[in-house]
Amino acid sequence: MAGKITFTIIKPRAVSKGFAGPILNKISESGFKISALKMLQLTRKEAETFYEVHRERPFYNELVEFMISGPIVVGILEKENAVEAYRRLIGATDPAKAEEGTIRKLYAESVQANAVHGSDSDENAAIEAAFFFASSERF
Numbered sequence: 001m002a003g004k005i006t007f008t009i010i011k012p013r014a015v016s017k018g019f020a021g022p023i024l025n026k027i028s029e030s031g032f033k034i035s036a037l038k039m040l041q042l043t044r045k046e047a048e049t050f051y052e053v054h055r056e057r058p059f060y061n062e063l064v065e066f067m068i069s070g071p072i073v074v075g076i077l078e079k080e081n082a083v084e085a086y087r088r089l090i091g092a093t094d095p096a097k098a099e100e101g102t103i104r105k106l107y108a109e110s111v112q113a114n115a116v117h118g119s120d121s122d123e124n125a126a127i128e129a130a131f132f133f134a135s136s137e138r139f
């Protein structure tokens with residue numbers, strides 16, 4: 001059965017350009033309940049751990065550098081079939097291929113600075129949510 005939560009990161013470039021508010025608004029308007037939210041700056045070690053699955057990829061070091069370059073906003077989003085619904089809302093990883101009206105089409109610059117992260121499975125949503133939020137921070 002499809003899960004009810006997904007996890008998102010609003011990435012450094014989108015935050016520094018002032019897009020966190022508009023992106024959160026779009027998330028709410030699209031019917032997601034925001035059940036956890038905070039702004040923080042990742043340490044290198046945290047970013048390396050979070051993106052561990054991509055360690056062997058050629059873009060790994062660049063990705064880590066980018067993700068620690070400034071504050072991010074992380075959140076847990078609730079909706080029926082949340083993972084798939086949010087992936088539809090954010091659009092393709094490469095904003096050039098993202099559909100009109102999606103968050104990445106509206107706010108992303110490039111594959112790396114692609115505005116937001118969204119979990120790719122229920123299992124990863126649970127792991128990623130737990131990585132950032134204590135149970136006392138989840139509502």
Ligand code: CMP
Binds near residue numbers: 054111112118
């Ligand atoms: P995200 O959903 O955060 O998960 C992994 C990230 O790696 C992805 O979004 C992109 O920002 C980044 N990424 C994926 N492919 C590439 C690529 N070819 N070059 C640079 N960054 C990439």
